[in-house]
Amino acid sequence: MGKSQSSKYKRVRRVANVKDRHSARRGRIQNNQRKLPPKIAAMFDELLSRSLRVAKENQELQRATAEANAKFRQEQAKLMGSLARQLGLSGVVRDLAALRKRQVALVRDAMEKTQTAIVRERRVSGNLRKSNR
Amino acid sequence: MAAATVWWASTNWFEFGTTGISYDFSTGALSGRVTGDGMDQSGSFLLTASFFLPAANFPQGGCTFRSTPGANLSGNAFVSTLYGSLFLVFETDAPRAQCQLRATQEIFAGSSLIASGTNLQTIASVSGDFQSNTGTLPVQPFPTLDFDLDRTQDLGIQLQLSFENSIVHSYQTWWGFPALCRILLPQWDIVSIA
Numbered sequence: 355m356g357k358s359q360s361s362k363y364k365r366v367r368r369v370a371n372v373k374d375r376h377s378a379r380r381g382r383i384q385n386n387q388r389k390l391p392p393k394i395a396a397m398f399d400e401l402l403s404r405s406l407r408v409a410k411e412n413q414e415l416q417r418a419t420a421e422a423n424a425k426f427r428q429e430q431a432k433l434m435g436s437l438a439r440q441l442g443l444s445g446v447v448r449d450l451a452a453l454r455k456r457q458v459a460l461v462r463d464a465m466e467k468t469q470t471a472i473v474r475e476r477r478v479s480g481n482l483r484k485s486n487r
Numbered sequence: 488m489a490a491a492t493v494w495w496a497s498t499n500w501f502e503f504g505t506t507g508i509s510y511d512f513s514t515g516a517l518s519g520r521v522t523g524d525g526m527d528q529s530g531s532f533l534l535t536a537s538f539f540l541p542a543a544n545f546p547q548g549g550c551t552f553r554s555t556p557g558a559n560l561s562g563n564a565f566v567s568t569l570y571g572s573l574f575l576v577f578e579t580d581a582p583r584a585q586c587q588l589r590a591t592q593e594i595f596a597g598s599s600l601i602a603s604g605t606n607l608q609t610i611a612s613v614s615g616d617f618q619s620n621t622g623t624l625p626v627q628p629f630p631t632l633d634f635d636l637d638r639t640q641d642l643g644i645q646l647q648l649s650f651e652n653s654i655v656h657s658y659q660t661w662w663g664f665p666a667l668c669r670i671l672l673p674q675w676d677i678v679s680i681a
């Protein structure tokens with residue numbers, strides 16, 4: 355970013371993390387030197403509320419679907435337990451579940467470690483680039 | 488060739504659902520991470536920026552203009568899965584995870600929409616057990632638009648950038664860092680093409 359643009363951002367008023375009914379978190383920053391003409395500003399506000407309404411509705415739809423899926427999986431797990439008991443396979447299923455849990459823990463741990471290392475490496479190289487400027 | 492710079496007026500950002508995202512406007516850094524296990528998750532991050540040009544500042548010549556906003560995105564998004572839903576030892580639903588980027592430009596003469604365009608891109612996507620994928624953000628996500636300048640009205644341009652993240656039946660991680668994921672929306676020129 356050029357020097358003139360950096361100084362411009364210093365002139366702005368910041369209103370961040372304001373909770374409202376549309377979203378969990380939001381932020382706003384505006385240029386007080388160049389405010390939108392009122393007519394355009396009103397229209398942009400209307401557009402923004404429409405976008406937020408649509409995003410909120412989509413999110414609600416996805417949340418409801420996720421909840422229904424979770425309920426279905428609970429029922430499926432109950433059925434699986436009952437079936438395993440009837441077949442006398444409770445021990446085998448328990449062992450398989452424990453094995454799967456162990457596999458997940460190992461993979462998850464490896465993923466976390468790799469990502470943390472990548473982020474750390476990029477943070478270091480980012481700082482190096484900054485100090486070389 | 489007539490040209491004029493549109494002025495930045497304001498920027499808003501919002502997040503919905505499970506995002507784990509934080510956005511630093513001064514650096515343009517978007518960062519965050521979401522993890523889940525055995526459940527569906529979704530979340531989106533929406534960034535809108537308003538620009539304008541008063542009629543008094545329109546360039547002297549030119550009739551049709553071209554607008555090419557430069558978001559200058561950099562960095563990447565990462566998605567991964569563990570395993571899907573199981574029935575006994577059989578997998579009934581394979582896990583899927585994806586991060587999409589939707590970029591919209593809308594141009595107004597006064598309060599009338601005169602041009603609009605959206606680019607939807609899948610940044611990273613995986614399907615199946617124990618998969619991971621990293622996708623690089625497009626440098627210029629917004630569509631280029633051509634429009635006829637109405638010299639009687641002020642010009643307004645709104646940009647919307649939306650990161651849409653979803654995960655079904657598994658586990659996902661999504662992150663960014665200043666060196667990884669930067670979003671800055673600098674001012675740009677509208678340039679006459681006719």
